[in-house]
Amino acid sequence: MLSLQLIRQNPDLVRDSLAKRGEAAALDEILRLDEDRRRLIQEVEGLRAKRRQASKDIGQMKDKPEALLAEMRDTGGQIKSLDHEISRNEEGLNDLLLRIPNLVHPSVPVGRDESDNVMVRSWGEVRTFDFEPLPHWDIGTNLGIIDFERGVKISGSRFYVLRGLGAKLQRALIAFMLDLHVSEHGYTEVYPPFMVKRETMLGSGNLPKFADNLYHDEEDDLWFVPTAEVPVTNLHRDEILEPGSLPFYYVAYTACFRRESMSAGKDTRGIKRGHQFDKVELYKFVEPHTSDDELEIMVADAESVCQKLDLPYRVLQLCGGELGFNATKSYDIEMWVPGCAEWLEVSSCSNCIDFQARRANIRYRPQQGEKPQFVHTLNGSGLALPRVVIAVLENYQQPDGSVAVPEVLRSYMGTDVIR
RNA sequence: GGAGAGGUGUCCGAGUGGUCUAUGGUGCCGCUCUCGAAAAGCGGUGUUGCUUUCGGCAACCGUGGGUUCGAAUCCCACCCUCUCCGCCA
16 A cells, blocks of 8 residues: 555656556545545544533533533534544545555566566576476376376366375475575564455455455455465564564465466466465565665575576566566566476565555554654565476476486485486 | 453553543653662653644544443444363364
């Protein structure tokens, strides 16, 4: 959420920023509602002050004059109707505010789609094979470690079953990534709920705008998380963090659930895009002046997973048109997958500045006795499964159809080859 | 799911219709005393909105309604926590 004060004081800055995303928002409507709101508040507060004084006086009197009581009855009615008007106004205002995306960071390249993203760097050599590398669906089916048909039988399209060393490979990757981020990068592991309340989805920015991508339990109004970013953002919702306590680094494994209704018909083959997938997520709560640097460090933390697995990748900076709703600036990490012959997104790291903090009311006190300020939040995949499973299978495949296990996973897998 | 108890500021805890402008303690900050510290004493110490004469005004006692001239206090609904019972991994 953007600061209403910022919109009021500098609407052109907000308009320009929205233009960089190719979006328009109802700024004029917001400004009008804000003006009405402030007028109504002044009016009702004047009446309240009057009533307060009168009530105090009445309390002292022996004989309560009926005329005064009647007048105050009337004032009470006015207050009530103004209160209703104000809450209607604020509801409308809030709803508009909650649908405006974050400001765009000045360093973000101009552009409309993925062709305008900018490659920042790349790492590792793209592997060459003296045989035709297979896509992961063939490798997985041949080895009996991915079962598409039974996934569909159980749950429908875009579901699959991992089996044997396939299931174990995914589990090994999760354990490896969690251990790496905890022991080498200073993150604290958390295991959050996978189903959350409506307010939690509002705080992280997924509601109200993106309801159509979420699974929802009607009976208890619980929502399935599309990413660990959702519960982890809300760890510190409505808190004022003590001076000196920031930064907080969290790493969380969760399953993620997405309808993917926007991508119908896209990536239907294989396990690249399912309705349920696993992810290890990095998340930071930091002081505002550090968030630019913290983003670079987070990307490096995610990259180190790729490096330790010895999987070639490239880092892209997203252009304005590709930025997510919450993000002011984002980097994507893409791994080369030779079977599918494409760059596959395995991570997206974003600085959300105070956008989520304002929605979720997460503040910190810079110094003892100072006013609380909104923190900055950052999130990034570290990394997303099963896409890393795809990358391992396709990059480590061998001519006989087996798959070598990357060095760092061998102790987790208890084997050096999947056959 | 059933029964009971409870939710007040950093924390503990008082307050059952009107000087509540929320008692008291604790923590924290400052000052006095001291070579310094402790102790003691004194003063200060929440969040938000509106206004900007910088001084005010208003809201906030789990949440939302209601009653009343006036609600932390009375009424209704809901949420959460604790204890016991039932069920269960």
